[in-house]
Amino acid sequence: MLSKKYEMRAVHDYRLDEFLENIGLLEALEKGELRCSICGCRVDRDNFQCAYSFEGQIEVCCDKLECFRGALSRRKTKVG
């Protein structure tokens, strides 16, 4: 049995709007002002994939898998 777990924090589509509202990104998303931190494309409800803290800011990335990998490589490993 693998005793320790790599903790992947996630938000389900059910609670996406509530989550984005909590971290102050919902308005920007609705206005079309959110940009993928990796490829620079516009991020909306359809292609939003992850939000992460980076150098005191909240960055987001789109659902292109390469962008997701790029975002992960900038994050700090969390093991619980």
Add this chain to the structure above:
Amino acid sequence: MVDWFTVLITSIPWATIVSLIVYFFKNPEKAEKWYSILARILSYVSERSELAHVASDIQADINLSAKNINAGATEYVMPHGIKIEWAGETTREAFISDNDVVVRMRYHKNQAKNFLYAILGYVEEGMFPPARPHINEVVLKATQYHVARKIMTQRNRHSSLQIFYDEIYEPEKTTEPLLETYFKIIDSIDKDKLFEPVLLREFSDLGLEMIDRSPSKNVKNETKDFVHFLHAIAIKESGVDVPTTFARNKISVGIFLIGRAETYLTYGIEPYIHKIKEKHKEGINTLYLCARGPQLISAAKSIAIHLEKIGMFKKVGEFQQKTAFYERKNKAIIRIAMKSS
């Protein structure tokens, strides 16, 4: 009067229930898989069940495969399982100060994509964490992709695998041609059953040795050369000699291919022991005894016992597997890892 309570109690198959409880206690990933199936049924009427299904379905499959991979290598290859933690109420300030990252999971109809994001996140962070900075970048990426593909194949995640090929592997190999080269090389190494028991074990050991050291180009090159060394063995034709000793600064390995059943049947293990003693003089840290077929597997086990008895090597792992029937005439293989004493 019928004592209905007694009838009820005696009709419950207690032995089966107790066996199931013990089984699930020993195999929590399988219990989680059943839980995910149950949650899926309820997911159409309950939001909580939908969340439970999405998370437990991913966790069960990844954790089961991670355990399998570790069983073929060492527990340090995948030292952690995965847990999907649903983000609760948070604030912008808390999110930033916690250095948080939150990944979106879609409704279970899109579970193929959810699984792919989870597996990529997992191998990116959960596979031999201490070794990662010391492995050549392209080799590391090809190894990660191979493990991700292996898990998706093992768990019949064909839709996820298709998305992986279409959206990741194919576009990346056009911009990074070496990725395709190493992906194929690692595939050959795996086909010859040297992936988990040798390559992953050595990378994992390297991480433990280098845990508090800075990455260096020399070590990264060593990892790349080691992959080529194993590849040459994996693709070698019968009767062709290739180097079987890789004695470098950080990775120091000898692969001992136990061949010719007639030698074993006629002379026993002595000729092999003689050759291993010569190999030992080359200063290797780890010896891998490799054999195929029942007679030579038996020889490998006897050799391992003998080497331990004379105090030359200490057995640290054994990987035995039946290979696919169409691959070779001899259907079983063994890889025994032994550390120099």
